[in-house]
Amino acid sequence: MPLARLQRQCITGPSGHADVRTPTRRAVLRLALAVLGSAALGPAPMPAGAAPLAVNPPLQPDDAARTAPPRPQAGAHRLAQATGAHEVLLVDVFINGQQLKDIVTVERLPGGALLLPAGAWTAARLAPLAKASAFAGGTPAFSLDAVPGPSYQVTRRRMALEVHAPATAFVGSLLNMPRSRAVAPARPQPGVMLDYDMAASQGHGSSSQGATLELTTFGSLGSFVGSALLGRSGQVSSATRLDTYWRHDLPERMQTLVVGDAVGVGGGWSRPARYGGIRWGTDFGMQPGVVTLPQISLAGEAALPSTVE
Incomplete structure (x- = not known):
């Protein structure tokens, strides 16, 4: 519908008589008709030579590089781990499935070797090494990598150190009791x-x-x-x-x-x-403690591993 005809119908009522409106209502109607007309006809053509108004201009590659945070490089991270300080871990130590009583502080060297403190080493009954190491704080320790035979694994999810060692890696146990040696009494002095x-008796003249x-x-x-x-x-x-x-x-x-x-x-x-x-x-x-009679011997075996203390 032409804009002039639409304006005419809005101003004149159905009876053909002109409606009497206030200037304010007329201004509002004119503004509404103008908006409806511009929407129906589409956007107005841009005059020649006018530049469009950009609200958010696109970032240039240099600008993106300056505004984006720096991303860490994987190679640099691995290098930091290889040349970093000693790594200290608090773990539960399992020796062939047997857990030590206390939580042990272990230390991993930059080269990958794992140090176990001397106290835990003795509690595990591992054979002492000829060459000892030390923690960064000076605590005596031994390296598990220096023992031939054992293998170990550190599970960070459970904070556990599992060591599997052969029998040759432990200190030998003495099962037979030592023979008692009686102390010889001192020789008497001369x-x-x-x-x-003595006895004596007397009676009837004898x-x-x-x-x-x-x-x-x-x-x-x-x-x-x-x-x-x-x-x-x-x-x-x-x-x-x-x-x-x-x-x-x-x-x-x-x-x-x-x-x-x-x-x-x-x-x-x-x-x-x-x-x-x-x-x-x-x-x-x-030697009163010597038993010369045959004694009953007790023997047995267990299907599960046992510990004798």
Whole structure:
């Protein structure tokens, strides 16, 4: 519809009479008609020689390089890791599946070697190395890479160090108990001892007396023992020699040498016998802790690994 006709219809009503409107309403209607007309006809042609108005001009390559933040280079990052300082980690250490009690501080050298502190090394029962290392702070440590055979892996997700080592990498264990060595008693100083037992009786004009004497001399070469029985009944006196012998003991060997009157050791089917001569035998009474009877032995095996402490 032509703009003039549209304006005419808007100003004149359906009856053909002109509507009386206020100047303000007329100005608003004129502005609305102008906007509708410009939208229907399209944008107005740009006069020749006029430059378009750019709200956001495009960035040039130099401008983008100046405004964009610098991106890190992968090669530089790897170089920083290779030449960086020591890396300290707090990990749980597992030696062949057995976890150590405490959390251990380990340190990775720039070259990739892993250091384990000397305390954890001893707790793991790993054999000490001839060449020791140290942390950056001076703590003594050993390098796992210097041990032939073991392999290790650090799991950062669990902060765990798993070490798999053969039996040759550990300190040997002593399972047999050492033999007890009895301390030999000190040799006695030279001396003499007299032991006696006397008895006397009186009755109805008769009397009797008796005595048992035992003389012992001892020293570093052994002991000499002599015993006798003395008696008197009325006017008759008697003397009887009982035992006379020399004895030398060897406690460290549990052996005894007797020269003179001796008493043998009876078995299960015989009785001791008294005889005169030389006796060389074993005396287990010198070491009471020695057990001469057969003992019960206990043995067993387990399907799972076990630890003996």
